[in-house]
Amino acid sequence: MAKNKNIARDLFRLLNADKVLAEPEDRLCYAADATRYFAQRSPDAVVLPETTEDVSRVMKYAFARTIPVTPRGAGSGLSGGCTPIKGGIVLDMKRMNRIVEINLTNLVAQVEPGVVLAHFQRAVEKEKLFYPPDPQSMDVCTLGGNIATRAGGPRGVKYGATGNYVLGLEVVLPDGSVINTGGTCVKHSVGYDLTHLLTGSEGTLGVITRANLRLLPLPPARKTMVAVCETPEQAASLVTEIISQGAVPARLEFLLKSGIGLMNVYLANRLPMTGEAYLLMEIDGLPAQVREESGRIAAICAGMKVLETRVVEDDKEAESYWRARQNLNPILQAIFKRVISEDITVPRDKIPQLVQAMHEISVSLGIPLGLAGHAGDGNIHPTVLLAQVNEETEKKAAQAVERIIRTGLKLGGAISGEHGIGLHKSEFIELELGRTQIEVMKSIKKAIDPKGIMNPGKIWMEEAGL
Amino acid sequence: MSGDLGKYLEQIDKCSHCEFCQATCPSFREELVETLLARSRLLLIKACLIDRELTPSPRFRDIVDGCLMCGRCVEACPARIPVDEVVAAARGELNKGKFCHELRRRALTRFMANRGPDRMIAFAFAIAEKMGLWPPGIPQPVSAPVTGKLSGVVKSRGQERGRVVYYIGCAANSLDPVTARDVVQVFTENGIEVMVPPDLVCCGLPALAEGDLEEARGAVVRNLEILGGLDAEAIITDCSSCGMMLKVKSLSLIPAGHPLRATAEAVSGKVWEATEYLNGVGLSRKPGGLEVVYTYHEPCHRSFSPTMKDAPRALLASLPGSRFSELADPGQCCGAGGTFFLEHRDLSGRIRAKKLEDIKSTGAEVVISQCPACRAYLAAALPGKELLHPLSLLARAYGFRGGG
Ligand SMILES: Cc1cc2nc3c(=O)[nH]c(=O)nc-3n(C[C@H](O)[C@H](O)[C@H](O)COP(=O)(O)OP(=O)(O)OC[C@H]3O[C@@H](n4cnc5c(N)ncnc54)[C@H](O)[C@@H]3O)c2cc1C
Numbered sequence: 001m002a003k004n005k006n007i008a009r010d011l012f013r014l015l016n017a018d019k020v021l022a023e024p025e026d027r028l029c030y031a032a033d034a035t036r037y038f039a040q041r042s043p044d045a046v047v048l049p050e051t052t053e054d055v056s057r058v059m060k061y062a063f064a065r066t067i068p069v070t071p072r073g074a075g076s077g078l079s080g081g082c083t084p085i086k087g088g089i090v091l092d093m094k095r096m097n098r099i100v101e102i103n104l105t106n107l108v109a110q111v112e113p114g115v116v117l118a119h120f121q122r123a124v125e126k127e128k129l130f131y132p133p134d135p136q137s138m139d140v141c142t143l144g145g146n147i148a149t150r151a152g153g154p155r156g157v158k159y160g161a162t163g164n165y166v167l168g169l170e171v172v173l174p175d176g177s178v179i180n181t182g183g184t185c186v187k188h189s190v191g192y193d194l195t196h197l198l199t200g201s202e203g204t205l206g207v208i209t210r211a212n213l214r215l216l217p218l219p220p221a222r223k224t225m226v227a228v229c230e231t232p233e234q235a236a237s238l239v240t241e242i243i244s245q246g247a248v249p250a251r252l253e254f255l256l257k258s259g260i261g262l263m264n265v266y267l268a269n270r271l272p273m274t275g276e277a278y279l280l281m282e283i284d285g286l287p288a289q290v291r292e293e294s295g296r297i298a299a300i301c302a303g304m305k306v307l308e309t310r311v312v313e314d315d316k317e318a319e320s321y322w323r324a325r326q327n328l329n330p331i332l333q334a335i336f337k338r339v340i341s342e343d344i345t346v347p348r349d350k351i352p353q354l355v356q357a358m359h360e361i362s363v364s365l366g367i368p369l370g371l372a373g374h375a376g377d378g379n380i381h382p383t384v385l386l387a388q389v390n391e392e393t394e395k396k397a398a399q400a401v402e403r404i405i406r407t408g409l410k411l412g413g414a415i416s417g418e419h420g421i422g423l424h425k426s427e428f429i430e431l432e433l434g435r436t437q438i439e440v441m442k443s444i445k446k447a448i449d450p451k452g453i454m455n456p457g458k459i460w461m462e463e464a465g466l
Numbered sequence: 467m468s469g470d471l472g473k474y475l476e477q478i479d480k481c482s483h484c485e486f487c488q489a490t491c492p493s494f495r496e497e498l499v500e501t502l503l504a505r506s507r508l509l510l511i512k513a514c515l516i517d518r519e520l521t522p523s524p525r526f527r528d529i530v531d532g533c534l535m536c537g538r539c540v541e542a543c544p545a546r547i548p549v550d551e552v553v554a555a556a557r558g559e560l561n562k563g564k565f566c567h568e569l570r571r572r573a574l575t576r577f578m579a580n581r582g583p584d585r586m587i588a589f590a591f592a593i594a595e596k597m598g599l600w601p602p603g604i605p606q607p608v609s610a611p612v613t614g615k616l617s618g619v620v621k622s623r624g625q626e627r628g629r630v631v632y633y634i635g636c637a638a639n640s641l642d643p644v645t646a647r648d649v650v651q652v653f654t655e656n657g658i659e660v661m662v663p664p665d666l667v668c669c670g671l672p673a674l675a676e677g678d679l680e681e682a683r684g685a686v687v688r689n690l691e692i693l694g695g696l697d698a699e700a701i702i703t704d705c706s707s708c709g710m711m712l713k714v715k716s717l718s719l720i721p722a723g724h725p726l727r728a729t730a731e732a733v734s735g736k737v738w739e740a741t742e743y744l745n746g747v748g749l750s751r752k753p754g755g756l757e758v759v760y761t762y763h764e765p766c767h768r769s770f771s772p773t774m775k776d777a778p779r780a781l782l783a784s785l786p787g788s789r790f791s792e793l794a795d796p797g798q799c800c801g802a803g804g805t806f807f808l809e810h811r812d813l814s815g816r817i818r819a820k821k822l823e824d825i826k827s828t829g830a831e832v833v834i835s836q837c838p839a840c841r842a843y844l845a846a847a848l849p850g851k852e853l854l855h856p857l858s859l860l861a862r863a864y865g866f867r868g869g870g
Contacts, residue, residue: 021499023525028513029506036483048498075500076485094498114498118489139489139542327544333482334545 004044007067007089011045014057019095021046030072030090031083034137037338038080038423043070043090050095052170052178052209059207060176062089062453069174070455071203073113073145076137078341079422081149081202085457091207093144099123100210107215108167108184113144113208130218132159134251135418136326144208149420150200154251154282154325157243157376159216161418166199170210174449184212197444202420203455205448219284222250223294224318227301228275228308232256232359232371235277236352239375241300243348247293251282252376253325254351259372262331266324269317275307279375280321328372332385339370340384340397343425344408345417348378357407358382365403367396379417405431421459429460470555470679471515478508478516478552480545487549490538492799496817502532504539504549511556522560530556532810534803535675536766537710551718558677571678578668578685582640583607601811603846605641612643617664620654627657627750630743631698633689633712635705636668637838645838645854648861649704649740655864657750663692669711670719675804683719687726690716694729701733702740704855706765706774706836707804713737713770738771739836741856745777753863755787760859761830762790763821763844764797765837778834778856785863791828798824802843814843822847834859 008022021027022045030046032039044067049055062069068088075082084090097114104127111120117138124131134153135141141151147169152161168182182188182195198205229235235254242249255263255278264270271278283294294311301309312318333339346354355371361382362369368387373380384400386393405415405428415425415432430438438460445452487504488494494503501510510529514522533553540549561567576584583591583606591607594600613634630653638646653660670685689712693701703709713734720730738746760782764775775797779790801807801817825833825848833848834856835841841853 021501023523024520025510025523025525025529026499026501028520029501029503029509032483034483034485074485074488075483092498092500097498116489137485140485330482330484330486330544333484334480334547339482 003087007044010061011047011058011089014061015047015049015054019048019050019054021048030075030092033075033077033080033082035078035080035424038083038085040083040085041087043084044087046090046092048092048095052172055091055172055207055209056176056178058089058091059172059174063175063451066451066453068453068456069207071144071148071207073142073148074116074137074140076141077145077149077422078343078419079149079416079424081420081422081455081458082145083423085423088453093207094142096209102127102129102215103184104129106184107217109213109215110184111143111211111213113142113147113211115143117141117143117146124215125218128218129215131165131213131215133162133165136329138326143211143213147199147208147211148202150418152374152377152379152418154253154374154376156374156379156418157252158248158250163196163199165214166195166211167214168212169195169198169208171198171206172209173206174451174454178209182212186214200420202422202458204445204458205454219250219286221287221290222282222284222318223290224312224321225281225283225294225297226271226310226312226321227279227281227306228272228310229277229279229306230275232277232355233352234304234306235279236355236375238279238301238304238306239351240349241304242297243376245296245300247283247296247300249281249293249297249376250284251280251322253280253373254278254375254380255280255325255328255372256370259328259370263321263324263328266327267320271310272308280325282318282322329383332370332383336385336387337389338386338397340386340401341419342382342384342401342404343379343416343419344382344404344413345377345379346408346411346413348376350411350413351375351378351380353411354380354407358404361400361403361407365396365400367393367400369400374417377417378413402428423458426459426461471511471552471559474548474552474555475512475516477545477547478512480547481505481508482545484544486542486544487539490542492534492536492538492801492803492817493532493813496813501529504533504543507533507553508547508549511552515556515559527560530560532813534766534799534801534806536799536803537769538766538797538799541769548718554674554677555679556677557675558679561677567676570676571681574672574676574678575681578636578670578673578681581613581636581666581668601807601846604842607640612639612646613662613664613666616646616650617662620650620660620662622654622657622659624750625657626659628699628747629659629661630700630702631693631696632660632662632740633666633669633693633701633703633708634662635703635708635838637842638704641842642838645704645858648855648858648866649702651866652857652861652864653702653740653744655751656744656747658747661696661698663696666692669708671707671711671715672804674711674715674719679719686711686716686719686730690720690726690729690733693733694726698736700738700743701736702738702743704740704836704857705838706739707767707839709737709739709774710767710770739774739777741781741836742771742774742777744857745781749781749784751864753785753860754865756785756859756863757787758785758832758859759789759791759828759830760832760834761793761825761828762796762856763793763800763825763833763835763840765835765840766799766803767837768797774836778836782834782856782859785859788863791830793824793828795824800840800844802837802839804839807843818843818847825851832859
């Protein structure tokens, strides 16, 4: 407790009082992210910086005293990434929320890390520009959190994820010094690519205080379609078929009947519950291209004899499908006692095998597995659903998780597509990367953060210390 | 653990920490402090008042009191956790046995029964104003309720198309009688007979917001006994918050098994906000021309009826000569929160400042809204602009000026 009081006292001296929180109530509210069960302890204090200078001051102080610092955006992460498991200081970046510039000629924006993704998207769309990355938490998650986790979403299939849009960063390093990596140009070939080293670094290397993000012209037309499929296998083959025939939807989501049942609450025109699996798609581009591509997809669906293909013409109605999709994960969280969202990604042509394997895991362990995700880019989130949390179900869940991860790797995939490693997957990281690669990463970490104060305990299991 | 709070335990546990309430919670959006967020209020209420892991401190009290009870988090919550009700129950628990609260409670009881201040309360208000405790520009309630003057039946003009019971909100009753008259005028002008029953009391929401469930229930019961016995197609109200109370909150106060449950359900089924009801049945009399630029502020208490916020836009679209200029963020809270602004002047003021900017950039001279608290609170900071109930604007287009 004394430690908490000392840190708070020092921070109050260092910054304006309204930028520091240190009451037990406040600290408790910053202990977790959207995976509640990873919360271990409260931070000693929370700082709400408003400028890069504020961040730099805090880092200099923490560096001198070897105090852990955990950056936090909205706290909507699904890997335990921003949980301060070693205590210390949580740096809540949400007050650094200015959109500094939207440059219409260079198609680039400069933002502070606390800008909420949906606010940013609305601002650029007003200028007829487009920032595609669309994690389903877009109404709350921050651009800083997105960059730090390489967040993605349904649009990954055509437009990639956050990592594809970061051109340059301003970063405060653990010792408080400030660097500017990359720039504002699409081309940049100067030295090591620190921009993309820090992108996805989950707050373990430094604090992102500004970013230059690439923009695209806003596609003028879009259309939403739903294919009602007889079986999950049919839906999975449909994904492969659509893409191999050269149609690339902007969003291509795979859903099971159970998911549709929950989403229907949000739909004026409910979907029939006749299928076992569903594909929810959006086609975008020039009007003629959208007409042609949606026609082609409808023909492929008909050729594969899906039960029904629905084309949603009305924009407002189309929006309701995506809104319903956005709410799916939190609704599951409300129904089940624990929901573990796995994040494996496999090459697209392996989706049918993945779907089959998930079914087998669910049956053999007798545990419900949800399957809803970004099928277009191979990132279907298998979700372990526990109605009760006890020793037995936890053991089963752990077995399920391990088998899901091993299946992803066997199919040539990755253990995380967009959520990052955090605490959630650190025990599996070696399976994918191997010892040598981890050693390389650790030596990078050591070079940038010699005292190990940046978000300690994340990505890989730390040796004791700190 | 209190019985009232205990019954919410299961729902509190449904909070998945998805953080979606960050998108709408006005106190959070203003401060950008997660402690002042719906999900944190649930977490702390559980820790302090149910699990007793933390002792309720002044900071905890601030966090519980710092909720505007707008209910926007409930709308954003995928699990539909009734955060406002949990906060109310927590306030009730914290207020138990507090002397100050007892005084407030007695005053509130009298205010609610009287539907406005009696002499004692009016005196207290006057002193508060003298001491600078009353925010400048906000009118004080007067003790000449309009219900008395309007009660009875006002026949429709021309061919009768329907009959409604009009529940006049307390604000219209004691602060803004013009609105009540406008509602009656506009309805009767459109062939709808209006009956204003005598003896109704406050809807009970002010007591509910304090966590005084007993008092709130008392008000609901009293009103149900009257409203349940009336034969009408609909019960309309000029106030969105009264609408929410009569339509949904009354049902959680009169649970299944309560002798008045069936009445509560029947009454709830008939309740409409006045603009929405009129928009549903349509205008029979065409409004005249009205040269005005206006905008619309959506009241927070709107989710009890998903189409309520569309009604003013649709109904007034036909006003010849007028121009509607949409706010950038029409659904964002104005900071009033019923009477929240009286005790949280700084926070409310900062929330309002954003709304004012938004209003000013529309170029509108008139702002319409179905919430009397929003109107009074915004008007105090918008000299030169008028804040009106949507039906008051319509009344003007019919040529009635200021309650005709
Ligand atoms: C319902 C729901 C749906 C979701 N859907 C998706 C989805 O479709 N796709 C997806 O990718 N994710 C999804 N997520 C996960 C989450 O929203 C994303 O990971 C998001 O990018 C996290 O952003 P945040 O601002 O909440 O960051 P936080 O959770 O606060 O932090 C995430 C990580 O980033 C670090 N960090 C944050 N800000 C900074 C900074 N300025 N500098 C350095 N490090 C920083 C933190 O230390 C932490 O390690 C979902 C979450 C929920 C609750």
